[in-house]
Amino acid sequence: MTNASSRPPSPPRPGGVGDRRQHSLLRRLHFFAGVLCAPLILVAAVTGLLYAVAPTVEQVTNRPMLTAEAPDGATEADRVPVSALVSTAQAAHPDLALAGVRIGDDDETTRVLFSDPDLPESTLRAVFLDPWTGEVTGDSTQYGSSGSLPLRQWIADGHRTAWLGEPGRLYSETAASWLGVLAVGGVVMWWQRQPTGRTGRTGSSRVRAMLRTGGAGRVRTMRLHGATGTLVVAGMVFLTVTGLTWSSVAGGTIGEVRASLDWGTPSVSSSLPGAQEVSPSADAGAHAGHSGHGDHPPGGAVRVSGLNAGSVDRVAATAVQELRTPLTVTPPTVEGQAWTAAEDRAAYRLTNDAVAVDWATGEVTDRLDFTDWPLAAQATSWLIQLHMGTLFGLPNQIVLAALAAAIIAMVCWGYAMWWKRRPVGSPAGRLAGPPRRVPWSRPTAGTVVLVAALVAYGVVAPLFGVTCLAFVLVSALWDAVRRRVSTPPR
Template identity: 30%
Template sequence: MSTTTAQHTASSAGTAGAGYRTLWRWHFYAGLFVMPFLVILAITGTLYCFQPQIEPLLYPHRLVVEPQATPRLSPDALLTKARTAMPADAVAVTAAIATMPDRSAEFVFRLRDGDKQSVYVNPYSGEILGTLSVEHRFMQVDRMLHRKLLLGKPGELLMELAACWTLVMIGTGVALWWPREKTTLRAALRPRFTLKGRPLWKNLHAVMGAWLALGAVAFVLTGLPWSGSWGKQFKALATSANLGAPAGSWGSLPLRSALPGAHAEHAGHTHAAPDAAESKMGSMPGMVMDDLPLPSTPWAVGNVRVPESTGRNRMQALSLDRVITLVASLGVTDGYDIALPTSPTGVYTVSYFPADPKAERTLYIDQYSGAVLKDIRYGDYGAVSQTVSYGTSLHMGRYFGVANQILCAAISLGLAGMAITGCVMWWMRRPQRLPGAPSRERAAPPMRGWKTGLVLLGMVFPLMGATLLAVWLADRMLFRGEQEFAS
């Protein structure tokens, strides 16, 4: 780096006030870790926000049909047609209920090897339009990349850490940007295109970060409840405090089909284990809503227990036609999914996850009598779950239509731009050795408020707290000889 640039940077740091370089150092460490994840999250999140528009373009011959004046075939007839496209031992597990005149009917089957395949049927003619692997279709891959980098649990934890460290990056970034001396807030929010070289990149990075800060924090906070580690713990805590899932989510209420001939006194109690054939067909004991083959379920009901296979007596189950008619009579007519019962004591599970959280519904319907065993609505949620429901809808770009999608895309791509400008600035400093972090101040102030904030953040997010401690120790041990700032 040139002597002039070094002097300019040193001067800027000196006039910025005590603690500036300490904040910059932590901002650097946070950004160094977060940058690659931000780019991935931005691209995958933007794509997923526009799923309703993108998927018909990717699979037009499967998802899109020509509207016709002739009546649609019944759901049972369509399901029968879909079975012909699958092996004889495939099990129908999900039906997507949509009545848009230009969309095909979709049914999901589980194959012997555990793979799940979607079958698409023309609702007017019954023609098989094709199949898609549920796990390998583009948007599902995009979703899993967004949530866990396609790496399973380790990737899920990495993404959770990246989200938490983004909070550190935003907090320190706003503190570094905050107007000082004679600079006004209005001037600090305007990019200065008259600058050249690294000062221009720094200015663009700072101004862009200031505009995006609030949206970025909202993105992180609305996404974390769905994370694999902290999100599950948070859901359990909210439920135990009666602020999360509705009553019965943890098995305190019976949720099972009442088999004909079963004695009334058995209702709500654990029965003998099912025979081998039933076990193979049905759900495993202890399964929850999140385990069902449903594309999406409301956050509040993720821990609701799935009915267990417990009975012996049999009779003919209700047809899909009758279940859909029943659900329509309850006020849910379109845009929902039904997890089909795959055991003699399973239930029809209806998951309605619309853009408006207040309309969310989860229903359990007895597969023999059609009795509604449980009807969970937004009003049944605790305060935390209601908040998370709104946050989820906004996070996914669903709440107020295309404008919400565009806003989410702007924030996501803006964060990717932040990562890129930060990387450019780092490169322009040409560090002599990696990682090239800003050196410490000779006499840094106590900064008790910031330290307290980091401790609290580490307590709220324990996984992040452990990494905060690890970074602090590494910084002290590996770079303790650094004193004066040298860009």
């Protein structure tokens, strides 16, 4: 329970009914969203904290499988041919089709990747081999363009779907769509709450007041909540913007906008000059009598040309010469196509170039440098890597982990404030209701702008729009019930 001495000072009264209405709208929105959406945000923050440090944990726990030691004075000529590494990996998985080869730095193992129909979407079988000895150091799976191993993939699945599958993506999208709104709305209210004094208070002094953390009881809890939100509001908005790009509903809308503005991520052309592209199924009869190194997987399926030992080594040599390691070379999936090679995402690597290589000659047939991408596509790539904690390595991960911890603390402080706001002497099971609604009046320009902004955002992020409308209905119902209960019978 609280007493009068532990209650925070009353916020400054806005100048007019219209101003009070804007403040009331923000408070009620913050209350309902905070109480009902906070559990979703808490789950996203906890799994996000784990995911932030997952890349480093992955490197430490899988070090024997991921690292190799080059002999003293070794050169590129001392490496085991990539085709020999592929053959060793294929011996372990003769029934799987080659999906690519990841060539690492001198102190990294080489990954031979296979398509496995028994694995989830975007997941490949990976055999790890020492490029200096040819020995197998591990056999696992990797997920997505980041090449996540099982532990990081499991954590990512929890962050993205709460381990509920595709329906669970709705939870993460709801949490992401509300996170930025709660952050911005909370900071605006916290700014308005700071007293201006008789002579007025400058912006800098109000910011200093917003960062105070002293006091006792609910006052201290509120100040901790407000000060932390002030410090991390930009990070919370960043997580909302970047998180929605992966979402199920809003992500599709964002993707359509990017496509219409030609902001999509471009890809290198794998077409071979003068060659006719034919699917493996249509070309199976023409190659039924062919034999060669790795050209015919079991089960009657026929692979396209360019998968023999000579082709693999020519492509790998050209890729290493044209690009920076680590990189991944990918075989053609259609007859008449070239291999493609692309630089992998790595810490402090701001660009990812790609080339297409004619497997028969080793010549580059097409090149796509990162600097040729649309600026919006470049920015999207950087922001996504920042969100994943891979753009700037360990410092990036520490910042994300600190941001996730701050969000977790703010959720806990928010619920603590709700609990402590109960009327004095109320039973333990009784919780405080939402802030009271300001009586209806002609809306001001500020109120109209606020509502219009919420509606526009609801169009871009439909789950926000649906839940926001639900909060409005709950708020109206709550007021109706409260008026009915408080009105004495006649």
